[in-house]
Amino acid sequence: MTLSSEERNFAEQAIAAHSGGPGALLSILERVQEHHPHKYLSAEILQYIAEKTQIPLAQIYSVATFYALFNLEPQGEHTICICRGTACHTRGSRNLLERLRLELNLPEETEDGANKVSQTTPDRQYSLRTVACFGQCALAPVVEVDHAIFGHMNEQALHRELEQLEKEREL
Numbered sequence: 001m002t003l004s005s006e007e008r009n010f011a012e013q014a015i016a017a018h019s020g021g022p023g024a025l026l027s028i029l030e031r032v033q034e035h036h037p038h039k040y041l042s043a044e045i046l047q048y049i050a051e052k053t054q055i056p057l058a059q060i061y062s063v064a065t066f067y068a069l070f071n072l073e074p075q076g077e078h079t080i081c082i083c084r085g086t087a088c089h090t091r092g093s094r095n096l097l098e099r100l101r102l103e104l105n106l107p108e109e110t111e112d113g114a115n116k117v118s119q120t121t122p123d124r125q126y127s128l129r130t131v132a133c134f135g136q137c138a139l140a141p142v143v144e145v146d147h148a149i150f151g152h153m154n155e156q157a158l159h160r161e162l163e164q165l166e167k168e169r170e171l
Helices: 005-018 024-035 043-053 057-066 086-090 093-103 155-170
Strands: 078-083 118-120 126-131 143-145 148-150
Touching: 005 024, 005 043, 024 043, 024 057, 043 057, 078 093, 078 155, 086 093, 093 126, 093 155, 143 155
Parallel strands: 078 126
Antiparallel strands: 078 143, 118 126, 143 148
């Protein structure tokens, strides 16, 4: 797959806007990812950024894989993140995760050592992810739906949020 001229131009603009500043690479990667319709960083764009910034590709890849906010696979139209921190876990986040897997017809996926999950429905409508901690322990269990935080989440409330997304999709 090759990059379009529009993708290259946008990457160059992001590089020009952020080069030399603190956290430049993070800002560049974030802008480029947000610009992509499927909210991810392709191998081609990572290579292009490496060439243009003269930052080694290995370093760029290590940053993109270290931070949970970066995606290396295409994401869904809507993103649902479930906290797997201790407080959320003890208050039922595992049940919320399993409920969503069932509702979205996602297969049981083996989690890595950090209990991370990242799955996208085949129609790319939904991405289901887990995060180590949102830092909102008093609201456990916490779920983020399209960047909106919901505390004290239960299976019924989560089902209602999913139904609302479906209704909006039909409009």
